Amino acid sequence: MSEWNSLYDAILTGDDKTATAVTEEALEKGAEPLELVNQYMVPAMDEVGKRFEEEEYFIPEMLLSARAMERSLALIQPRLAASGAKPIGRVAIGTVKGDQHDIGKNLVRSMLQGGGFEVYDLGMDVPHEKFIEAIQEKDVNIVCLSTLLTTTMPSMKTIIDNIQQAGLRDRVKVMVGGAPITPEFADQIGADCYGDSAYSAVKLARNLISA
Amino acid sequence: MNGRERIFAVIQNKELDCLPLMPITMMFAADRIGAKYGDYASDCRILAEAQIRTAEEYDFDYVSAISDPAREAADLGANIHYFDDQPPAINEANALLADKTRLAGLKPIDPSQGRRMSDRVQGVALLKERAGSDKLIEGWVEGPCAQGADLRGINRLMMDFMDDPNFVRDLFAFAIDLELKFARAQIEAGADLIGVGDAAASLVGPALYKEFVFPEEKRLVDGIHEMGGMVRLHICGKTKKHYEGMGKLGCETVDLDWMNPMDAAREVMGPDQALCGNIDPVEVVKNGTPEKVWNGLAECHRQTGPKYIVGAGCEIPRESPLENVRAITEYARSNQPVAMP
Structure with missing residues (x-):
């Protein structure tokens, strides 16, 4: 260098x-x-x-x-x-429905881009079905869900359940994060991992891709 | 000793019968009376009813007009998302000052003429009328960084600090001119104490806090004091890096979010600063047990020593088990304050 x-x-x-x-x-x-x-x-x-x-x-x-x-x-x-260079992986990221906070999500997006991932930013207050569409249309490997509010935490489970019901669960890994989220909550809702910072998200995403 | 007397006593270093109790409730309070949060945030009669009934049920020492950070921005004309059962939220993509040249034409509005600000002022008056003899009455305003973020959009504001520092100074000055008017209206309506929420301040480092945020927070605190009000500072997030400045603001009480050490705050802010907090609202209050609540508060109390006010690090989440909230009250009512040295 x-x-x-x-x-x-x-x-x-x-x-x-x-x-x-x-x-x-x-x-x-x-x-x-x-x-x-x-x-x-x-x-x-x-x-x-x-x-x-x-x-x-x-x-x-x-x-x-x-x-x-x-x-x-x-x-x-x-x-x-x-x-023809290929990204490390493709990620769809968004703040879940009902939540207008996006600064954490934006930082994770940037860190993932900087880490060699192709990232589809779905924005904030994202309807559940947009995550399904991203998996189907963009062929993403990882879905990242963010929320700052305790009230919108249940949306994360709904999205994972929807992915399961759509028969897409084995095609993607799901990473969750945000101030009220804990590793225990991530386990309870069936996420693959919990990230506690934008920096850790890159390491976790790399691990998920290589797993 | 009633709740109002208890909070005055801890602030004025007078004898207390037990620990003062000031947990923040918003959605939890709305749920207690079966109200939708959208109604709670838009109708001060519902807010007052929920606050008073919750404070009576759990023997809280105060009631508050806090609801969401979007009241001032809404009245200035910002694009706000309203929800049926959640707090109103700023639409950052279309923030009022997404084009920063608009700041020059923006005028601080009279709180009595603003729809949502007026509702809060009326809420304070209702709380004072119905609970003012027993409970401390808390009004609420935003701090410079929080209000700046609400008007400009937080992502933009964070970069403005480096891209256009003069704009940030002008924005914060505008925000505090507005908040001083809002605080005055609430004090005149009966607020004893004004809560100052400045969550976005926890996102910046010590250098930016000292240069941009502290001077305007100080102007706000000093102004409220000149009006005869007291101040409760509440900055969500990691604030240990700002302890020195927060202590120098001269607030009657400072809240600490759950991830911040109380003992370090006591050391840096000194023995005269009343400190409130700071068990983890989600992990301990919402997901924990009464025993976990009790033990968490005991540790906060131990670390803080004298001038300790019982509370969680931030809002008591909705759907917190009622026995956990009762455990917060039981801790406060069963324990004596640590004596001043």
């Missing part, structure tokens, strides 16, 4: 203008798109996650890094697609 270290630094410091400028320059000079992702962007977001865990970074810093990463990735993605 050396030639495009400034991309790593720009993402780490949340400098989206430098991140996109370096990405454009790197692509013009023939840098391999996948190399930019794996050698600079993924490690940068990994470091962002670590700094968040260690309370050196907080939500504003994480969001700025995520924005820098997403804007750089937007430049790289067409080349990745053209080269």
